[in-house]
Amino acid sequence: MKRSKTAALLLMSAAPLLLTACDSESPAREGLYTSVEACTAQTNDSYTCQQAYAKAEQEAVATAPRFASREACEASYGEEKCAERSDGAHHSFFGPLMTGFFLSQMLSRNGAPMNGFTSGPAFRDSSGNWQRPATGGARGSVYRGSNRTAMVPISATPNRAVTTSRAGFGSSGHSRGFGG
Amino acid sequence: MRRVATVERPDWRDKAAACGFGFHTIDDAPYWDESAYYAFGLRAIEDDLEAPTEELHAMALDMVDRIVASERHMQQLAIPDPYRDWIAQSWRERQPHLYGRMDLAYDGSGPAKLYELNYDTPTSLFEAAFFQWQWLEDQLARGRLPSGSDQFNSIYETLVEAFGTIARRIARPFHFAAVRDSAEDQGTVDYLRDCALQAGIECGALAIEDIGVSGDGRFTDLDDNVIGCLFKLYPLEDMFRESFGPYLPRSGLQLIEPPWKALLSNKGILPLLWDAHRGHPNLLPAVFDDGGALPRGWVRKPLHSREGANIAMHLDDGSELRSEGPYLHGASIRQACHPLPRFEGHYPLIGSWVVGDRACGIGIREDSSLITQDTARFVPHVIVEEARGVLMA
Numbered sequence: 361m362k363r364s365k366t367a368a369l370l371l372m373s374a375a376p377l378l379l380t381a382c383d384s385e386s387p388a389r390e391g392l393y394t395s396v397e398a399c400t401a402q403t404n405d406s407y408t409c410q411q412a413y414a415k416a417e418q419e420a421v422a423t424a425p426r427f428a429s430r431e432a433c434e435a436s437y438g439e440e441k442c443a444e445r446s447d448g449a450h451h452s453f454f455g456p457l458m459t460g461f462f463l464s465q466m467l468s469r470n471g472a473p474m475n476g477f478t479s480g481p482a483f484r485d486s487s488g489n490w491q492r493p494a495t496g497g498a499r500g501s502v503y504r505g506s507n508r509t510a511m512v513p514i515s516a517t518p519n520r521a522v523t524t525s526r527a528g529f530g531s532s533g534h535s536r537g538f539g540g
Numbered sequence: 541m542r543r544v545a546t547v548e549r550p551d552w553r554d555k556a557a558a559c560g561f562g563f564h565t566i567d568d569a570p571y572w573d574e575s576a577y578y579a580f581g582l583r584a585i586e587d588d589l590e591a592p593t594e595e596l597h598a599m600a601l602d603m604v605d606r607i608v609a610s611e612r613h614m615q616q617l618a619i620p621d622p623y624r625d626w627i628a629q630s631w632r633e634r635q636p637h638l639y640g641r642m643d644l645a646y647d648g649s650g651p652a653k654l655y656e657l658n659y660d661t662p663t664s665l666f667e668a669a670f671f672q673w674q675w676l677e678d679q680l681a682r683g684r685l686p687s688g689s690d691q692f693n694s695i696y697e698t699l700v701e702a703f704g705t706i707a708r709r710i711a712r713p714f715h716f717a718a719v720r721d722s723a724e725d726q727g728t729v730d731y732l733r734d735c736a737l738q739a740g741i742e743c744g745a746l747a748i749e750d751i752g753v754s755g756d757g758r759f760t761d762l763d764d765n766v767i768g769c770l771f772k773l774y775p776l777e778d779m780f781r782e783s784f785g786p787y788l789p790r791s792g793l794q795l796i797e798p799p800w801k802a803l804l805s806n807k808g809i810l811p812l813l814w815d816a817h818r819g820h821p822n823l824l825p826a827v828f829d830d831g832g833a834l835p836r837g838w839v840r841k842p843l844h845s846r847e848g849a850n851i852a853m854h855l856d857d858g859s860e861l862r863s864e865g866p867y868l869h870g871a872s873i874r875q876a877c878h879p880l881p882r883f884e885g886h887y888p889l890i891g892s893w894v895v896g897d898r899a900c901g902i903g904i905r906e907d908s909s910l911i912t913q914d915t916a917r918f919v920p921h922v923i924v925e926e927a928r929g930v931l932m933a
Contacts (some may be wrong), residue, residue, distance in 0.1 A: 362585065362923055363691040363901075367673045371734040372560040398763035402744050523752030523760045528784030529774065530719060530749035 390464035392482055392490065399463060405473065409463065412479035416461035420481035421445055423493035424455035438486040459484045462492060541648025542579045543883035549574065549678050560730060561671055563723045566914075572667060573917040574675055578888060578904055579924045580648070585692045585902075588652055589644065592822045593892040593899035596642060596654055599820075600804050601897075603812055604631055607803050616828060617808040618843055618871050620780050626789035627799040635798035636706040638732075638771070639665070639699070640805075641903075643912075644822075644890040647881030651821035652890065654813075655875075656841070660797050660805030661773050663724060664891060664918060666731040668903030669695035672920045690923040693901035695893050696735065702896035703739035711768030711794045713744060715761060718773040720747035725773045732771060748774045757787045769794040776802040777844050807841045807873045829872040838874045842867040848913035853877060863911045879910050887912070888919065 393399035399409035426445075427433035433442035437456035446452045460482040465473040482492045549555070552574060556564045564572035607613040608628040619627060640659035646652035673693055679685045716733045718725035729745065736743050744761065751767070752760040759767045770793055772779070779785050780802075788799075803809065810826040817823055834840050840852040849865025855877060880887040886906040893901045905916035 363693045364697040367696045401762045521754035521766050524755045526752040532778040
């Protein structure tokens with residue numbers, strides 16, 4: 361036979377996969393994003409991105425490391441990267457501002473994201489490393505000083521650089537495209 | 541080789557919609573056309589198309605080795621100075637490539653003739669790899685094709701396999717980029733991305749216009765991540781000329797197709813191949829154009845023309861054909877005129893796909909003119925069993 365035995369689509373298909381290959385575990389999609397726009401650009405799912413961002417922002421206050429003073433927080437997270445917060449019981453403290461959020465979704469067999477997602481805040485420390493609160497980790501207490509033990513580094517730290525210019529490619533574009 | 545009129549699947553537009561094939565009709569003109577198909581015998585496919593494609597591909601790669609060692613050849617191909625070392629280095633490192641399509645003129649008998657190599661930004665991939673395949677399966681199931689009909693089309697399997705092979709050599713994050721407003725180009729990169737994901741490679745997508753550059757000259761995505769590897773469905777020679785081009789050689793960005801493909805997706809490869817393999821049955825005589833009047837029996841093609849733009853043809857009978865286009869400046873080549881065969885008023889051009897380094901399928905586009913342009917329609921093909929003792933022609 362000179363043709364493919366199957367021709368499956370993952371992203372492009374609205375229909376279930378034609379694949380008869382053995383099952384593999386459902387893949388997951390996880391990304392670390394600095395904005396809803398960046399998340400949407402990657403996932404094409406602005407609704408989930410907005411929800412994930414809102415949920416992460418809400419959690420950021422509760423799960424961010426807590427510091428007794430702005431100075432202590434800024435020593436770890438950089439100048440002007442901390443804000444004063446309150447735990448609602450008249451205890452005020454300082455914590456880093458959320459600098460990003462992660463979103464993870466299980467993908468179904470046809471590659472579409474399944475219902476539900478996990479998201480959470482991400483913080484970048486003063487040396488540029490990304491971290492997020494450890495799930496189930498002990499919440500730090502402001503009175504025990506910083507609680508970096510409750511934060512885990514994000515292994516998928518994006519390699520980042522401040523973009524100074526865009527749209528330097530594409531000026532030869534025709535609407536019909538370039539395929540030859 | 542025959543052109544056979546046939547009945548369309550009644551639901552093919554729904555099927556196209558279901559798999560994201562939005563550009564089956566372009567500017568109200570049909571692009572996907574299943575009112576007919578081309579039928580080939582197996583021997584024609586294997587001996588006249590598959591084997592020559594692999595041989596021509598090997599000859600082309602061989603030629604890259606010679607070009608990177610020659611300033612004169614780089615000059616002939618109009619490779620801008622600042623990019624020459626970078627291109628040569630990409631070849632010395634054998635940076636992985638993915639795919640290419642060579643265009644062949646073939647009438648069912650005699651050697652197929654190479655028109656050109658589309659080795660940088662080939663499209664019509666999704667239609668060839670997927671939609672054509674689905675058409676065959678559907679029409680077999682509906683009894684519209686002789687049972688046992690096959691197709692020269694393992695493009696999908698070969699793509700997934702090729703991605704798997706080069707997966708470890710692809711820098712991350714890996715993004716696919718095409719011109720934002722081109723449905724056709726976006727569809728093509730969607731399909732390639734689909735295949736990459738099926739090979740287990742995580743990857744994203746962004747518009748070529750959205751690529752950013754950082755203060756230290758690295759390329760970034762919309763999230764300010766430094767892009768590790770970029771699949772770009774965008775001509776290398778255009779990137780060279782645009783404002784971010786000068787960053788390319790020192791940016792650390794890996795490209796697919798890699799920089800050395802600029803030497804093959806360039807019609808200058810045709811005279812170089814002819815010089816090296818004069819008289820090869822699958823090559824047409826070709827020379828670099830001196831700008832003079834085009835003699836009878838020759839075709840003039842700009843080095844970087846795509847989609848049949850700015851082609852001038854002076855046929856043996858003295859008539860002349862010319863196509864419009866944006867490639868008005870720059871060098872050209874001449875190629876001996878070998879007009880496409882005519883089947884019931886249509887002129888089919890065979891796009892023969894090379895994925896990894898393997899010839900793995902064909903897609904046919906036919907136009908109503910001898911010059912295949914972006915008005916061409918994609919027509920599917922089948923391999924039919926050769927009746928005993930009867931040669932398909």
